[in-house]
Amino acid sequence: MQRRDLMKSAAIGAAAAALPRFAIAQPAGNRVVKFVPQANLTSLDPIWTTANITRNHGYMVFDTLYGMTADFQATPQMAEGHVIEDDGKSVTITLRPNLRFHDGEPVRAADCAASVKRWMKRSPIGQKLETFTDAVEAVDDRRLRFRLKRAFPMLIQALAQVSNSPPFIMPERLANTDAFTQIREAIGSGPFRFKADEFNSGSRVVYEKNANYVPVASGTPSLTAGPKTPHFDRVEWEIIVDAATAAAALQTGEIDWYEQPNPEIQTMLRRNRQLVIEEIDPLPLTGILRFNHLHPPFNDKKLRQALLPAISQADFMSAVVGPDPSVYGVDVGLFTPGTPLANDAGLAPLRGPRSLDRAKALMREAGYTNQPMRLIAPTDILAPSAMSQVGADLVQRLGFNTDAVFADWGTVVQRRTSREPVERGGWSMLFTSFSSFDFVDPAAHFPLRGNGTQAWPGWPTIPRLEELRDAWFLAPDLAAQQVIAREMQTIAMDELPYIPVGAYKSLTAIRRDLTGRVKGMALFWNLRRA
Numbered sequence: 001m002q003r004r005d006l007m008k009s010a011a012i013g014a015a016a017a018a019l020p021r022f023a024i025a026q027p028a029g030n031r032v033v034k035f036v037p038q039a040n041l042t043s044l045d046p047i048w049t050t051a052n053i054t055r056n057h058g059y060m061v062f063d064t065l066y067g068m069t070a071d072f073q074a075t076p077q078m079a080e081g082h083v084i085e086d087d088g089k090s091v092t093i094t095l096r097p098n099l100r101f102h103d104g105e106p107v108r109a110a111d112c113a114a115s116v117k118r119w120m121k122r123s124p125i126g127q128k129l130e131t132f133t134d135a136v137e138a139v140d141d142r143r144l145r146f147r148l149k150r151a152f153p154m155l156i157q158a159l160a161q162v163s164n165s166p167p168f169i170m171p172e173r174l175a176n177t178d179a180f181t182q183i184r185e186a187i188g189s190g191p192f193r194f195k196a197d198e199f200n201s202g203s204r205v206v207y208e209k210n211a212n213y214v215p216v217a218s219g220t221p222s223l224t225a226g227p228k229t230p231h232f233d234r235v236e237w238e239i240i241v242d243a244a245t246a247a248a249a250l251q252t253g254e255i256d257w258y259e260q261p262n263p264e265i266q267t268m269l270r271r272n273r274q275l276v277i278e279e280i281d282p283l284p285l286t287g288i289l290r291f292n293h294l295h296p297p298f299n300d301k302k303l304r305q306a307l308l309p310a311i312s313q314a315d316f317m318s319a320v321v322g323p324d325p326s327v328y329g330v331d332v333g334l335f336t337p338g339t340p341l342a343n344d345a346g347l348a349p350l351r352g353p354r355s356l357d358r359a360k361a362l363m364r365e366a367g368y369t370n371q372p373m374r375l376i377a378p379t380d381i382l383a384p385s386a387m388s389q390v391g392a393d394l395v396q397r398l399g400f401n402t403d404a405v406f407a408d409w410g411t412v413v414q415r416r417t418s419r420e421p422v423e424r425g426g427w428s429m430l431f432t433s434f435s436s437f438d439f440v441d442p443a444a445h446f447p448l449r450g451n452g453t454q455a456w457p458g459w460p461t462i463p464r465l466e467e468l469r470d471a472w473f474l475a476p477d478l479a480a481q482q483v484i485a486r487e488m489q490t491i492a493m494d495e496l497p498y499i500p501v502g503a504y505k506s507l508t509a510i511r512r513d514l515t516g517r518v519k520g521m522a523l524f525w526n527l528r529r530a
Helices: 009-018 051-059 109-120 124-132 155-159 243-251 263-269 303-306 313-321 356-366 382-398 409-415 465-474 478-494
Strands: 032-034 066-068 072-077 077-084 091-093 131-136 143-148 193-195 203-210 234-238 273-281 283-292 372-376 401-408 429-434 498-504 507-511
Touching: 009 077, 032 409, 032 465, 051 193, 051 203, 072 077, 072 155, 091 109, 091 155, 109 124, 109 131, 109 143, 124 131, 124 465, 193 465, 234 273, 243 263, 263 273, 263 429, 263 507, 273 372, 283 313, 283 382, 313 382, 313 498, 372 382, 372 409, 382 401, 382 429, 401 409
Parallel strands: 032 234, 372 401, 372 429
Antiparallel strands: 066 072, 077 091, 091 143, 131 143, 193 203, 203 234, 273 507, 283 429, 283 498
16 A cells, blocks of 8 residues: 655655745754654643653653663652562652752652652553552652552552653642643653743744753663753754655754654655664554444444454555565564564464455444444644554445544544544544553553543453453563463454554654764753764
């Protein structure tokens, strides 16, 4: 299948050359760095939404008690350390001294307790931790204590979680906001301050260096762990939807970093010796087709299964990254390829020759009778947009009565929270992708939950998945975890909370004179101009 609605590289090069100079002032040394993010920032609340753009914003503004290294080891960040007592049922964390929020107020254990409680309502691993917890309380201003019903060996690992909805620490007055209501301020204690007075959604997001930020004293920067040193006075996110315009600005030096150029743009940018095209994350991201389990037509498992013979992971992934198979993977299941829990259980329906006719026959057997189906999709974010274009074409060829609604990413993020049926503005399916660390294991794997209306949008009810997830947390070693992961994948490929549509390496374009980039996502601490 050919990539849809994307410009060819020659046409892009000509368009970029013909564009007028983009109206962004030239960065001045180590004072300002300018960045084109993957999407517009429409929500400031990284607990309320799982959107990667809001997670990236969160890491600019907020800090966490513990950081995570690239090899998934938890290390202290805001925490000075912790003590485990009473056979693991009491865990006391001591904060580093002199931590302050951007408004000048000291960071207190009470702020941390409120932040953790709010996070536990939304995060998959936080929800699990909550079932083990009697209380999260401030002992004094610097000590936070977890009183547990029984030991939870993954507690510190949970507090270092990197996947969407990390346990960011915010002032108590913000953290007391209901977890299902968005906060409207972004005040943290992280290395950069959010400039609310310069925020213009759809145009610009500005951060300035937190002059009072004190990085941890030792360690090596790795993912969200180690010293976080802000070298730039300002970080400016320029929201540029048009790829050719963003590419032209990058080539002239009017921006410094373009997070997600499409494959054709990458081909052009590689010819510029002042630029580097590299993997933003050494591990691949996974693309998924998510179903709404609450309403017809995909509340019927047989109809979800009917799509499997028609799903070509190669088609979806080549739409995202181009035809080079070295930057995408197929035979992809529920867990990030190349990590210990990745396996092939239950993947037979995604292998072998693809057949629209077989899928249509299964649709008839499932009793599909032209019920309306709505696909919601973005126009302004690379991977979900490309996958959605392939998916919209596929479901139309299969004969679904399809309403494909394309909008900006922020609108899609808001709309996917609706639990209404299609006739009242709801949705039936969507495509999106998740970072590598989101799918490493069941702990923070949002789309793998089967806990009904408490689950990530789509809201599948799959009790056996929840039972297996509980067992995984208590497994004595990796071998036991791998056995459980295989069974989870077998169940999921039958019940289909979602269909994995492949994995891909996300490539980013950055000016060669920028050094010190911490790999994993769009992180700005330790980044400097050579």
